[in-house]
Amino acid sequence: DGGITQSPKYLFRKEGQNVTLSCEQNLNHDAMYWYRQDPGQGLRLIYYSQIVNDFQKGDIAEGYSVSREKKESFPLTVTSAQKNPTAFYLCAIWVAQGAEAFFGQGTRLTVV
Amino acid sequence: GENVEQHPSTLSVQEGDSAVIKCTYSDSASNYFPWYKQELGKRPQLIIDIRSNVGEKKDQRIAVTLNKTAKHFSLHITETQPEDSAVYFCAATTGAGGTSYGKLTFGQGTILTVHP
Numbered sequence: 001d002g003g004i005t006q007s008p009k010y011l012f013r014k015e016g017q018n019v020t021l022s023c024e025q026n027l028n029h030d031a032m033y034w035y036r037q038d039p040g041q042g043l044r045l046i047y048y049s050q051i052v053n054d055f056q057k058g059d060i061a062e063g064y065s066v067s068r069e070k071k072e073s074f075p076l077t078v079t080s081a082q083k084n085p086t087a088f089y090l091c092a093i094w095v096a097q098g099a100e101a102f103f104g105q106g107t108r109l110t111v112v
Numbered sequence: 113g114e115n116v117e118q119h120p121s122t123l124s125v126q127e128g129d130s131a132v133i134k135c136t137y138s139d140s141a142s143n144y145f146p147w148y149k150q151e152l153g154k155r156p157q158l159i160i161d162i163r164s165n166v167g168e169k170k171d172q173r174i175a176v177t178l179n180k181t182a183k184h185f186s187l188h189i190t191e192t193q194p195e196d197s198a199v200y201f202c203a204a205t206t207g208a209g210g211t212s213y214g215k216l217t218f219g220q221g222t223i224l225t226v227h228p
Contacts, residue, residue, distance in 0.1 A: 033215065040121070042201055042218040043156070058215065059113070090155060100146070101203075101216055103155040 003027040006091050006104035012112050021076045021107045023091030031094035032074040036087045049074055086111050114139040116204050118219025125192050126227050133222045135202035136184040142204040145185045150199045192226045199223050
């Protein structure tokens with residue numbers, strides 16, 4: 001997994017429910033990111049965090065929330081306020097030394 | 113904020129031909145331009161990148177060129193093979209090259225199909 005783990009791989013949610021996607025890294029990197037991928041639209045930034053207990057909104061933060069209580073963990077909550085949550089969600093770490101964004105395997109969320 | 117446009121959205125070539133994907137960006141402060149390859153159902157993986165102090169970079173069959181004046185950069189794949197078939201994304205960020213971190217702005221993606 002390259003040191004970054006996303007779970008679960010597939011997730012089904014009923015309309016009106018909140019759901020939390022997990023992202024864990026064991027590489028001791030400071031910066032972590034959440035992206036959403038929809039067909040034909042590339043990847044769009046939801047939230048990012050550069051240090052523990054701090055995070056910033058990305059381009060499409062509405063309907064999402066995050067926390068960064070530990071350096072190794074950056075969970076994403078998809079709230080009921082997100083009107084179209086069905087998508088592929090990718091967590092990434094920023095490897096500063098190599099200047100590379102390294103992605104997790106992703107979570108495919110489907111609203112049923 | 114940064115805006116990245118990528119063309120074409122789909123590209124079909126015969127095995128052995130070359131493929132070129134082009135991207136333009138809007139923020140002149142962007143200084144790092146990676147290209148990612150994503151196979152179906154998998155995570156994007158970095159295949160090559162270029163920084164703003166370099167005009168061209170090559171890695172075997174893959175090359176990237178950067179024109180800072182025109183604010184565009186391109187991916188070139190020579191001698192294409194069926195295993196090159198995937199979705200390719202360009203991206204831009206201002207965060208590379210120092211102690212600052214960056215956030216990536218991605219293009220819309222190009223579906224490359226290489227026919228045997």
